[in-house]
Amino acid sequence: MWLKKYLILFSFLLISNPVETNEPTVLEKISMNENLSEFYKYIKISGLDKLLNKKLPWDWTIFAPNNQAFIKFKNQNNSILEKDFLIKNLLMDHMLVGRKSSENIGNSIVIEQTVSNKPIELYQTNEIHVKDMIVIDEDISASNGIIHSIGCVMFVQPSRDDPRLTPEQQENYPITSCCMETDLEVNFWKSSIKAR
Numbered sequence: 001m002w003l004k005k006y007l008i009l010f011s012f013l014l015i016s017n018p019v020e021t022n023e024p025t026v027l028e029k030i031s032m033n034e035n036l037s038e039f040y041k042y043i044k045i046s047g048l049d050k051l052l053n054k055k056l057p058w059d060w061t062i063f064a065p066n067n068q069a070f071i072k073f074k075n076q077n078n079s080i081l082e083k084d085f086l087i088k089n090l091l092m093d094h095m096l097v098g099r100k101s102s103e104n105i106g107n108s109i110v111i112e113q114t115v116s117n118k119p120i121e122l123y124q125t126n127e128i129h130v131k132d133m134i135v136i137d138e139d140i141s142a143s144n145g146i147i148h149s150i151g152c153v154m155f156v157q158p159s160r161d162d163p164r165l166t167p168e169q170q171e172n173y174p175i176t177s178c179c180m181e182t183d184l185e186v187n188f189w190k191s192s193i194k195a196r
Contacts, residue, residue: 027052030147039065039066047084059146061095061146063150076181086193095115136151152181154179154180
């Protein structure tokens with residue numbers, strides 16, 4: 001009987017005192033990756049670093065545009081990167097609650113919600129895809145999540161609002177995730193922020 005009580009007490013102590021890990025957090029991993037220095041800079045400007053530093057009961061999945069993506073984005077349109085509020089909303093489009101890695105994303109399309117409450121489609125062939133974008137550097141593991149480096153700044157929108165798609169594509173794919181490249185996409189994204 002005392003052995004049973006001891007095992008129950010020992011199990012409770014293990015659960016209530018999880019083993020601390022020395023593995024860096026997603027924020028620390030991003031800060032150490034020289035190819036994500038622009039993303040890190042904007043995480044700090046937006047104040048999202050405070051959120052990513054909190055001990056929370058869930059992990060993060062971060063789709064982090066690399067430095068080349070930010071250079072290209074700034075050359076095309078930098079008005080979003082001039083206001084902290086817009087930066088924060090833009091980066092929240094790149095964050096998911098939960099750990100989504102190449103190990104738990106199959107080849108069928110799954111729909112997840114970003115922190116900004118936008119649905120995005122994820123699937124995997126040989127690489128992880130966020131709808132039309134291929135992840136460049138996947139599965140950068142951290143103590144509180146996982147990071148995937150992508151080659152552009154994402155634009156997530158309902159397919160019905162994407163004039164590039166046929167009605168059949170809009171029906172088959174309810175969400176369009178693409179690289180934000182044109183003034184039309186930037187203005188549409190900004191209008192979606194105002195509508196919230």
